Amino acid sequence: TFFDDAKQFDLNTSHVDSERTFFIPSRVLTTTNGSSRKPVMVELRHPSSSLGSRVASSPMKRDEDTSPLIHDHFSQHVEDHPRHSSRDRERSFWWQTYSFSSFSKDDPRFSQRGSRISLFLLLFVAIAGLISIFSILHRLNSPYLCKKDGIVLHCPRVKEKPSLWENPFSATTSWKPCAERREGGISDLPPENETSGYLFIHAEGGLNQQRIAICNAVAVAKIMNATLVLPVLKQDQIWKDQTKFEDIFDVDHFINYLKDDVRIVRDIPEWFTDKSELFTSIRRTVKNIPKYAPAQFYIDNVLPRIKEKKIMSLKPFVDRLGYDNVPPEINRLRCRVNYHALKFLPEIEQMSDLLVSRMRNRTGSPNPYMALHLRFEKGMVGLSFCDFVGTREEKARMAEYRQKEWPRRYKNGTHLWQLALQKRKEGRCPLEPGEVAVILRAMGYPKETQIYVASGQVYGGQNRMAPLRNMFPNLGFTLPVPLLIYGSIKAVYIFRPVTKEELASKEELAAFRKHVTSLAALDFLVCLKSDVFVMTHGGNFAKLIIGARRYVGHRQKSIKPDKGLMSKSFGDPYMGWANFVEDVVITHQTRTGLPEETFPNYDLWENPLTPCMCKA
Numbered sequence: 001t002f003f004d005d006a007k008q009f010d011l012n013t014s015h016v017d018s019e020r021t022f023f024i025p026s027r028v029l030t031t032t033n034g035s036s037r038k039p040v041m042v043e044l045r046h047p048s049s050s051l052g053s054r055v056a057s058s059p060m061k062r063d064e065d066t067s068p069l070i071h072d073h074f075s076q077h078v079e080d081h082p083r084h085s086s087r088d089r090e091r092s093f094w095w096q097t098y099s100f101s102s103f104s105k106d107d108p109r110f111s112q113r114g115s116r117i118s119l120f121l122l123l124f125v126a127i128a129g130l131i132s133i134f135s136i137l138h139r140l141n142s143p144y145l146c147k148k149d150g151i152v153l154h155c156p157r158v159k160e161k162p163s164l165w166e167n168p169f170s171a172t173t174s175w176k177p178c179a180e181r182r183e184g185g186i187s188d189l190p191p192e193n194e195t196s197g198y199l200f201i202h203a204e205g206g207l208n209q210q211r212i213a214i215c216n217a218v219a220v221a222k223i224m225n226a227t228l229v230l231p232v233l234k235q236d237q238i239w240k241d242q243t244k245f246e247d248i249f250d251v252d253h254f255i256n257y258l259k260d261d262v263r264i265v266r267d268i269p270e271w272f273t274d275k276s277e278l279f280t281s282i283r284r285t286v287k288n289i290p291k292y293a294p295a296q297f298y299i300d301n302v303l304p305r306i307k308e309k310k311i312m313s314l315k316p317f318v319d320r321l322g323y324d325n326v327p328p329e330i331n332r333l334r335c336r337v338n339y340h341a342l343k344f345l346p347e348i349e350q351m352s353d354l355l356v357s358r359m360r361n362r363t364g365s366p367n368p369y370m371a372l373h374l375r376f377e378k379g380m381v382g383l384s385f386c387d388f389v390g391t392r393e394e395k396a397r398m399a400e401y402r403q404k405e406w407p408r409r410y411k412n413g414t415h416l417w418q419l420a421l422q423k424r425k426e427g428r429c430p431l432e433p434g435e436v437a438v439i440l441r442a443m444g445y446p447k448e449t450q451i452y453v454a455s456g457q458v459y460g461g462q463n464r465m466a467p468l469r470n471m472f473p474n475l476g477f478t479l480p481v482p483l484l485i486y487g488s489i490k491a492v493y494i495f496r497p498v499t500k501e502e503l504a505s506k507e508e509l510a511a512f513r514k515h516v517t518s519l520a521a522l523d524f525l526v527c528l529k530s531d532v533f534v535m536t537h538g539g540n541f542a543k544l545i546i547g548a549r550r551y552v553g554h555r556q557k558s559i560k561p562d563k564g565l566m567s568k569s570f571g572d573p574y575m576g577w578a579n580f581v582e583d584v585v586i587t588h589q590t591r592t593g594l595p596e597e598t599f600p601n602y603d604l605w606e607n608p609l610t611p612c613m614c615k616a
Helices: 049-056 072-079 086-106 108-141 207-224 251-257 295-309 328-341 346-360 378-384 392-405 416-425 433-443 461-471 506-510 516-528 540-551 563-570 577-590
Strands: 021-025 041-045 147-149 152-154 175-177 198-203 227-229 311-314 369-373 450-454 476-485 488-497 532-535 557-559 613-615
Touching: 198 207, 207 227, 207 295, 207 328, 207 516, 207 540, 251 328, 295 311, 328 540, 346 450, 346 516, 369 516, 369 540, 378 392, 416 563, 433 461, 433 563, 433 577, 450 516, 461 488, 516 540, 532 540, 540 557, 563 577
Parallel strands: 198 227, 198 311, 369 450, 369 532, 532 557
Antiparallel strands: 021 041, 147 152, 175 613, 476 488
8 A cells, every 4th residue: 555655654674574575666665854856766665575576577577677666686686586375376366355454443433334245245145145046945945837938838857868759747737737626525415306407518520529529518507507418529521420428438437427517417417308499490509609608708698598598508619618708616517527527438448458469469568659640631631731651642632622512711722822832831731641750750760660640531531642552561460451453363562550440350340330329439539548649630639648648647758740840840951860860859748748847828738737637
């Protein structure tokens, strides 16, 4: 420290150490008589060796040739002492800290301020420590949950090695089902004659669409405190099936399991004589129910009519109840119906178990298998209005088919090319069998993988299935079929994928051929029990299976390909195989049916986590 007056220096020699002497150039000082000014050198001695170490490593050493104020004796002294080690520099730092603290204690101006600063620092360190401890505990106790950032899904990191057949163990132990019926609960349902009235619905569409309609019907009856008449499965225009509820599901189990939630009767009450009126009369039908309607809509618009007429039917009833605009207990009730109350008949369950056992033991030893829901039938290809690889004749026949089946959408056909390009870019086109094969091989699945195919008649036949068959030979069988060619019988080999028809005999499936819905139920259960499920396009079948596999513990992989990204990769002629594999693996690490947080307008059937599952 420099002082304006040299008289303020205390040059007491009682603490002088002759071995530690250094000089500090002072400012130009005024002599005692004030007559002249000249530069002088002030000599300071200190008993600390660390202070000398600091001088030796100071910038003055570097400036010794240029500074005229440094004494020759000082220069010579510095040259005799080399640069000190890091240990000496640490001592110098702690000495300065100690000196400053000692000075602060001696000076009353610093004592109060220093104590306040020290208290503040201690408080800050304590708060930071508590926050760190709570953060660590929260991370240790928080369940495995993937969160969305825009369209990107971020999942927690795990230490275990990735598996082709199972999700990470931490993902399977974080959540548990909690929509089941509570045993020993007290029912608060009023008697049948004291409810708001009777609710009757037609469950339209295929098996899976009918299943969703039944779940929604139970929920709507609960909202309005109405008695539900056992839903009627309406004949589907495509499947031409006349299956009844009792032909597929266990009616007794359905009614008994929900007895504490909703009152359900098997048939329309006897006092209502004209039953056909429910199917034809406008007075007994509530129409124009908006899609994904909130619970309040039924209370305001449907409940008054049920109280007035005592029995009403809802038509149509496909996706007529929302998800995030109904109470959580109603969504939990829908899960209870879907995963616990709706149980297939015992003979359907037993046949599906037999098919699964045969699928696992196709090679003579137990092996995991993959279920592939290949949605590439002619109807799906036509309805998608996407463009696919094919000859001119195939494209012309498909255009005629679309114009016949969907004339309003087809119009004159001039806009279809741009529409097809846009839909493929957005990932709204079904994946072809060859594209599915390339994606699965990029994920690492070997050619020996056992694959069960749940599909109708694939559009394009043998040629369309060839790439998938070549990459995965265990996809099916190659059977000789005798054909008459030019007057002689020759064997033509035809490929058949592994389906329920190939795993079971005609006699075993004869009882299920009476109802097309029964065959669909077998496919549903074999895919549900597979080690890996792969969907190729949207639909109720795929999302119900993915949701059910999530509900039982997230252990089983359910792969949902990113069709938008894959369309860009397939269309890039400069992308090599290594880069393609990297893109596929990174993209689909989080698309395997992992625990995922719900979001506004989420699909309850595909992701039942928030309303129907609890932390394990």
